[in-house]
Amino acid sequence: MTEHPPRALRWALRFHPAAYRAEHEAELTAIYVQATQDAGPLDRLREALDIAGHGVRQRTGLGSDRTAGQVLAQAAPLTVAIAMGSSLWFTIPTAQPLSSSLLGVLLVLANQGLMPLLWLAALAAVWTGRWNVARSLVVPAIVLQLADVPLLLLGHFFQATYTGVVLGLAVPLLTGAIILAAPRDLLGSSQPQRAAIACTTALAVVLWGAQLADMYYPQLLGGSGNTHTLWAGVLAIALLFSTRDRLLAGGLAVAVLPNALQMTVSLLHPLSSAGVGALLVVLLSGAVPLLRARRHRAQATPPSAA
Structure with a gap:
């Protein structure tokens, strides 16, 4: 049975463009799960904010490749x-x-x-x-x-x-x-x-x-x-x-x-x-x-x- 991603992660992923999210959602989810393993609520929230910020940068053309x-x-x-x-x-x-x-x-x-x-x-x-x-x-x-x-x-x-x-x-x-x-x-x-x-x-x-x-x-x-x-x-x-x-x-x-x-x-x-x-x-x-x-x-x- 597939586990649903945490609510904070689902919220953060919505900041990414739809095409990018469809292609990289699994990768971003794996990064989040690895980074928040045995982490507290504040660390999980901070990681979700980092993923949301990455999505904002993708939308605004401020990614590391630009x-x-x-x-x-x-x-x-x-x-x-x-x-x-x-x-x-x-x-x-x-x-x-x-x-x-x-x-x-x-x-x-x-x-x-x-x-x-x-x-x-x-x-x-x-x-x-x-x-x-x-x-x-x-x-x-x-x-x-x-x-x-x-x-x-x-x-x-x-x-x-x-x-x-x-x-x-x-x-x-x-x-x-x-x-x-x-x-x-x-x-x-x-x-x-x-x-x-x-x-x-x-x-x-x-x-x-x-x-x-x-x-x-x-x-x-x-x-x-x-x-x-x-x-x-x-x-x-x-x-x-x-x-x-x-x-x-x-x-x-x-x-x-x-x-x-x-x-x-x-x-x-x-x-x-x-x-x-x-x-x-x-x-x-x-x-x-x-x-x-x-x-x-x-x-x-x-x-x-x-």
Whole structure:
């Protein structure tokens, strides 16, 4: 008598395209059964989520056999590195509460103290190639980052603006999506990857440090807000160097994208000359890989017979 697959597995398999599911359902089921043998409920759920994620990547063209999936695999560890470097920013008191709210202040301090620890642990797991652990740590880190906006409002650290709230929610979600959407079979740990992680972490710390210096000593760096354009500059350089054969540059561009988006939008509302310049640089540099890809497809397509 044939055993029915567990409900979680049946649910996960539905995320795959019908044709792929019909061809590989038995293989995926065998992988699930082998991975969850003598496993607890949480491990079984995590394995089902991995299979569901594989199906989503198949539907969206982010599989390990596609260029987009390979770029995401390069971007995922760099995104963790940037998030860790950026989270150090939250531990520095850059603003004073506008009014007294002791509970709000304590919650903000607890949240912003725990967040860097989670990202640091996730980065250590990425460094050693333990991606299951890294992804398990990324989820609560993203939740804490999402909670930062309502906690800052509760602590009366700033007045809410529509743009600020949207960015405060969109940037963590985009960061988490990049990390969690990367094909699992392409993720690992290697010496070149560790070098890229170390350089990217240092880059994030330097850029956020420049913004901190610009906030407290604006006369040193040309005026408050100008350092926001540095993120757009890094994104532009990475886009210019990203080609089919330079997946690392494309991965860096994807990893920098959330912070570049946050910093550039903050310069566009209210509109500033620095914001316009940053936007134009990103758009022009982003057009270069698109033109390269279009030319590559045109060269690869054979002329049709007359």
